[in-house]
Amino acid sequence: MSALPRIRARKSFSEVVGRTLHRGQLGIVQINVGKLCNQACLHCHVAAGPKRTEIMRSQTVDRSIDPLKGAKGQVHTVDLTGGAPEMMPDFRRLVLAARALNIKVIDRCNLTVLHLAGQEDTAKFLAENGVEVVASLPCYSKTNVEQQRGKGVFGESISALQQLNLLGYGRPGTGLVLNLVYNPGGPSLPPAQSGLERDYKERLQEDFGVVFNHLFTITNMPIARFRTDLERSDQLENYMQLLLDNYNPATVDGVMCLDQISISWDGRLFDCDFNQMLEIRAPFKARTVFELDSFDALSGQRVAVADHCFGCTAGAGSSCGGTLD
Numbered sequence: 001m002s003a004l005p006r007i008r009a010r011k012s013f014s015e016v017v018g019r020t021l022h023r024g025q026l027g028i029v030q031i032n033v034g035k036l037c038n039q040a041c042l043h044c045h046v047a048a049g050p051k052r053t054e055i056m057r058s059q060t061v062d063r064s065i066d067p068l069k070g071a072k073g074q075v076h077t078v079d080l081t082g083g084a085p086e087m088m089p090d091f092r093r094l095v096l097a098a099r100a101l102n103i104k105v106i107d108r109c110n111l112t113v114l115h116l117a118g119q120e121d122t123a124k125f126l127a128e129n130g131v132e133v134v135a136s137l138p139c140y141s142k143t144n145v146e147q148q149r150g151k152g153v154f155g156e157s158i159s160a161l162q163q164l165n166l167l168g169y170g171r172p173g174t175g176l177v178l179n180l181v182y183n184p185g186g187p188s189l190p191p192a193q194s195g196l197e198r199d200y201k202e203r204l205q206e207d208f209g210v211v212f213n214h215l216f217t218i219t220n221m222p223i224a225r226f227r228t229d230l231e232r233s234d235q236l237e238n239y240m241q242l243l244l245d246n247y248n249p250a251t252v253d254g255v256m257c258l259d260q261i262s263i264s265w266d267g268r269l270f271d272c273d274f275n276q277m278l279e280i281r282a283p284f285k286a287r288t289v290f291e292l293d294s295f296d297a298l299s300g301q302r303v304a305v306a307d308h309c310f311g312c313t314a315g316a317g318s319s320c321g322g323t324l325d
């Protein structure tokens with residue numbers, strides 16, 4: 001991955017923030033189980049797709065779970081992402097192991113995966129084990145969704161949401177949480193999260209009878225496939241300038257690397273999923289889960305930042321859980 005281009009008369013992220021970022025208490029372990037996905041979306045920061053072969057093996061799954069057992073209960077959430085996490089052969093074993101330790105599990109689900117052969121009972125499995133589902137749906141209109149995510153994706157996503165609703169997801173009193181994720185269709189910042197959530201709720205309920213808990217708006221990161229797209233259309237520098245111009249210091253104390261770490265499909269440790277994709281090493285003594293006895297050792301460590309971090313601090317801020325300020 002090449003370095004981000006210099007932008008005229010601008011400062012680096014470190015200079016703008018003016019201090020070193022340190023992780024506090026580690027609470028969330030995000031595991032990117034691999035790059036295999038049934039989709040190949042335009043803005044995917046993982047560059048995932050059906051032909052990718054990188055996928056977490058059983059031994060790495062075991063070694064990602066073991067340090068949780070020694071973590072004195074401070075890690076409260078395991079956040080599974082990919083690719084399509086459900087396509088990893090050990091997906092269910094990983095979920096069950098974390099749930100057996102009373103740790104919350106989040107499945108970052110692309111929805112269409114629930115229609116694949118062999119995945120017919122995945123939604124039921126998620127419900128039975130109280131897994132929180134965070135599902136990508138970058139718009140409530142077919143045209144916008146299919147521009148980003150491919151032909152046929154909208155209808156399949158809606159029917160997957162209806163299936164999740166039937167199991168109790170997104171419905172009051174069930175404890176089954178269903179959150180949706182919006183990201184802009186191009187090089188702009190997301191609109192206000194609360195207003196867009198109202199629009200989504202209205203449209204999805206009226207048009208399809210779909211209900212959900214919250215909408216997370218996420219800023220597109222200038223890396224991987226989205227970056228290539230920006231480069232092709234000669235918009236990368238303008239987009240970086242947009243992120244920099246909208247730097248919001250109030251978001252810095254909420255960036256997700258301050259309470260989470262990221263594990264790659266092959267067991268390497270990173271400060272976040274974006275740093276993982278850019279191969280920016282975390283300054284941990286342990287490089288992989290194979291060298292780690294407990295996640296406790298990763299609390300309090302310095303975070304490795306670079307200019308893509310402006311994607312987390314622009315406007316209302318951005319994280320896997322939506323806005324930050």
Ligand code: SF4
Pocket residue numbers: 037038039040041043044045046047048049082083084110136
């Ligand atoms: S954005 Fe999600 S669904 Fe789309 S290719 Fe990437 S991992 Fe797959």
Ligand code: SF4
Pocket residue numbers: 255256257258271272273274275303304305306308309312
């Ligand atoms: S990109 Fe990663 S390291 Fe940079 S601020 Fe965001 S979460 Fe932290």
